[in-house]
Amino acid sequence: MSVNAETEAADPQSADGREDIDAPPPGQSFGGYLLRKVGGALISLLMVVLLGFFAFRILPGDPVQKIARERQMSPEQMELLRAEYGLDKPLVVQFWDYLVGIFTGNLGTSYVYREPVSQLIAEYAWPTLLLTGSAAILAIGLGLWMGQLAAWKRGSLFDKLTTSTSLVFWSVPTFWLALLLLMIFAGRLQWLPTGGMVSPGVESGSLEHVVDVAKHLILPVITMTAVVYAQYLMVMRASLLGEMSADYLTTARAKGLREDDVRLKHAVPNALLPTVTLVFMHIGGLITGAVTVETVFSWPGLGKLTYEAISGPDLPLLQGTFVVFSSAIIIMNLLADLIYRQLDPRVRRA
């Protein structure tokens, strides 16, 4: 199961986003293409639903025994817990309940929180989206912008500098970078808070609240941005390099356009195409959060929720997050496929 946006992303070195797209066979109609893609996505979704139930039950460990570990519990108490969790029913019945639940939008009730899983996911999605969304916007903006500059001046000091810097950050373990930033800027310098999303006691909705959340956001966002922007930079750079020898640029220059205009108005729009896939994959991964970053910075988001569900093991919560996360990624991939086809006439007419 993939719950980590960082691991989700493509390798920037081999990064030409086009590889991730199955080019439709020449001459295929849009209807057929759509059917094939949607059908594939539906099959994937079905697999996710099946896997969501069985994968976590194959794992060793009895949730009730784990919860009751080192506690003075009588066999009767354990039986009561088992019944409360529905674990006393035969596996087939449990699976049926799960299936019916999924198709009626009911993902079950968390063992630990005693709240509907769908409600928990909805609650914890906001902090996660705030974090991953801010980081994604920064990473995409920074990566694309630096990537196109680097390509335009390939071989220059700037190119080498930005490319290698981004790759160094890409290679740095997220956990390590996060702890280091935490230690320096929160622990020692005390410029920023050491964890959480909001200081306790801050009135919600006030300006103070906004500023407080922003302060808590800085370190995790820097960490997440630093470790992923490289892929945008590399894809953009590679893609723009491919365009640089194109004839239409010579034409544009011949028309007497300034170099910046040639780049920004002619070359970059064409070079942007391969990054579309990347962006959509990234959006699909937004909701899965970033377990590592959320854990180090104690961010109360979905990543942390999942992390704790695993240690539970809180089976309904695990199943629910697994199904929701995987579905988000599958749907976003489908959208990327469809939109890419619309955006790039060459794929359509090939």
Place this chain on the structure above:
Amino acid sequence: MLSHTLRRCAAGTMALALTALTATSLTAPASASTEQASADESTMRIATSGQVDNFNPFTSIYLTPTAINRYVYENLVQYDSTDFGPTEGLAESWETSDDGKEWTYTIREGMKWSDNEPITADDVVYTYTQMMEDPAMGAANGSLVQNFDTVEATDEHTVAITLKEPQAPNPGVEIPIVPEHIWSEKDDPAGDDNDTEVVGSGPYTLESYEANQSITLKANPNFWRGAPKVDTIQYAYYTNSDAQVQALRAGDVDFVTGLSPEQLKALEGADNVETNIGESRRFTALGINSGAETPEGEAYGTGAEALKDLKVRQALRLGIDMDTLREQVMQDYATEATSFVPESFEKWHLPKSDRIVSSDPEAAKKLLDEAGWTEGSDGIREKDGEKLSLRLLTDAQEPTEQTIGEFLTPWMKDIGVDLKVESSDSDTISDRTTAGDYDMYITGWSVTPDPEFQLSINTCASRPDAEGNGPTSQDGYCSETFDELYAKQHTELDESKRVEYVHQALQQHYDDVAQITLWYPNQLEAFRSDRFTGFTTQPTDGGVIGNQSGYWGFLSAEPAAEADAGDGGGGLSPIAWVGIGIAVLAGAIGVPLALRRRKSDDRA
């Protein structure tokens, strides 16, 4: 050319720089709000990562809410801070009938709940009766009232508990008493999360709970021992323990517990931080499969035949250099162990005597010889063509367990035992030990102040069936002698005699080598001495502040008289840390520069 490049470069890192600028401009100290609050009201912040199911004392089974409810609800009888002995709770005194079946408690007069309603015997009766009559209300503590026959309020201030069978351990401990006037009004008391408008009787009441963010407790002015001096206790969520340490350094939290030896050492020199190395309630042991059997005597599992031989088990213990192991693995943050009742329970702990052996590999070899295991050509002992090979299960996620394995392997080899360390995850280990599919594994328990429960899970009757259903057993141990001693201590009302029986039982368990107790780990904690003082440890002598069996740790705490906000000397200056920070964020930029072999051919 270069300046152009630099300009581009500066622009390129604009986003990062902007973020950093925002950071600086927003840099009011991160703990400003807490500091302002402390001017008129004191708030102690405690770092936690504990999961919370709910705060319902009838159903909550997680550690963190259980620990918090100790501060919110007074019990009938408390464990004291000096030596865990039973002491006054809601009851100011109690009497036991000679046969140990009738326990009569006198409830102190004039006590009030936090909503000013009087606390009476009816509240006690209501609480116990709920747990006895409704299994759902006994979800958390039902086993504690299993032996209760009737509970009655003979008058407004007297509660009489009649037990089914006599027992020596005080039945009034551990169970939080709730206000009847609140709980009898709830539609579904067992399903209630009890995290809003909580009415309690302990030193603090639960003010608010934000899942995965904070838990806020407010001092209860009606607490019968007097209101605590710290007005607010706030648990702040820090998932990562290194982040907890940084939060303590930064003053974002005032107390952390459960530190690793490395973290404790790092904090020992820190400004305004004091550490506490406390004797905990835990033991760590090498669990031995000396022949898993169901209560009906049916053998199951894959335990090595050799381990059924007492001499082999004795030899294993003699082959372990306990002192070295403790010093190396725990960096000496652990106490020397005898049996499974830790030394912090001084009364019940099995004292050291000449019956407690120390490392002696030669004696170990002799015992193995006697048991018929003779040394083979490769140095590993054999009997009837079978090698003396044993499996040790370790949790791959626990570095200490890995280290234990590394130390034991050569020591076991030395006495001719081939030790195979099998590393896996805790769930697999739990499944395998339940199924008896192991020879040895590393285990541990937190023991309660009265050893009754821990002893009970070592009796023959406490063994589960082969599927792991039924009761819980510590080591699958079964001994008639032990069971007799357990039964005797269970009903012996004369405490000194009971202590004697408990010691005999522990000695029996030790002699039978049902497990090899390795050590009692210390609980490592640290607090901001510039903000708070006066914590009470349990036991008073060398005990712990957090995770107590009581409410003493923070009850006596008070704000430090003169808060020293200065950074003080020592360590690197802030400017140096700014330097390091910039170096890290921009450090990678230097790498390509250094790697650059030729001058840039800037095409711009």
